[in-house]
Amino acid sequence: MAQPAAATRAAAARLAALGFDGGGPRAILHPGAVASLATFAEVVRRLTRDHGWRILVTGGAGEGARVTPLAALPGAVAAGETNLPEFAALIVRAPVLVTMNTGPAHLAAALGTPVVDLYVLTNLQHAPWRGRGRGRFRDVPCHVCLQSVCSEGHHRCLAGIGAGAVGVAAREVPAGGARGVDEAGDLLAPAR
Template sequence: MNFWKDGLRLLCVRLDNLGDVLMTTPAFRALKTTWPAAHLTLLTSSAGAAIAKFIPEIDQVISFDVPWVAGQQQQPDQVIDLGNRLRSHQFDAAIVFTVQSQNPLPAAMLCYLAGIPRVLGYCRENPYQLMTDWVPDPEILVATRHEVIRQLELVREIGCHTTNRSLSLTRSIADQQRVRQQLTTAGLDLQRPWLVLHPGVSEEKRRYPAEQFVQALLPLMQDSGYQVVLTGSKSEQSLTSQIQHQLTGRAVDLAGQLSLGELAALLAEAPLLIANNTGPVHMAAALGTPVVVLYAKTNPQHTPWQVPSRVLYFDVPMALRSKNKLLQQFPEPAEPTASLETIVRAVHDLMAQWQPIA
């Protein structure tokens, strides 16, 4: 008799960032579509947990920043406590979702110590007892599939499918109303062309230079009348303030002023987002908002999913390149490259059919 069936208590392990969680939502939907009575608990980072409450396929969230993901620090006893906590949930099975460059074995060991009897995941080498349902990872040196496809094909191994492959993200009417009020109060005219710029990113190597954003935005504002709204976290306020100053104070700076739900509402409202390869790009994709993404040459599988977009590539500075040889592989030629001209052209192309919302 097949173990994998409806009604299971499943632990979905996705330990990295907000955007990674969003790119896994079609796989979550495949699980729920195939098995409506399954209970999905998401084990994720604090950043992933923040977006999880806007993902309807997830029933429960456990937040923990594991020490084998960059930038996180935990004591051994805290990891042991997490294993005991997971054991108390008595999960029937776990699915370990990882990007091509990640090692799934620490997460698989956590599931093993938690007494979870069945574990599905990709792995390059034979994980033996750590992963009962091992799928040999076909992406050895470089990612060859989009992240969404990678995770959909993983759950297909246990018979789960969906015809709806869009990213999943909900937003509230209350957040939408608050955002519209903020924009109106700031003097933004929603009947004129406008766009959102999100210049920050969690990793410095993926950050496009602020001054080059400014050089592209100035002609868009001066020659084509674009209005610009800046977004970011509280820690990114100095960056957005610098950009606003260089734009002669004519941009609306909302960095540090929006909840995640309000950011989703803003992106749903916006005609266009310009950003680095970062979480809000995937939020915009989930909401159907066109994107111009300044894409550092790392993780080629994370481009905007199923939304009008322009991907403009730039090199990671040598000093910031990952020591992970897998992340140093990038398909070439990576074109078009990012520049003032390509950014301006991308904005005009994507905004050509824009009509103001009544």
């Protein structure tokens, strides 16, 4: 997927201004609007504290207040507002995107950026197909409910995903430990 030149330049300038353009282990973290921030915060802490990663935190329109606490953690920085082409240009430069089943997971798959997807099992057809990465999920009796909002009100499919499993996947995926996605959905593997 080709990136507009203006978006590529804007993304490069933004990463340089944030001090995020150098080498070393790093990731984009996009928690989405539904997930609890507790797991994502613990992923940031573990990757930054234990492994020296830098984390670029992104959010959609209107999610600035939601992602600010994550970006305030040591080793993390907020990306700020971007338009879609610039957001895509940021994702294409990331060694890995950590997110849940949101639009950015599909965008990363289309761009060839490995993704660690905290996957809500509402609809198995919504996994990012043909991408590189690893899915983390917790099987629950209410899976494949086909609901956009948890009708049970507990979000156990997300709450049961440990930050340790997400961190391991994030570290393995850029190093080639990713599994491809096919129609059978082999991106999905239970969280341990």
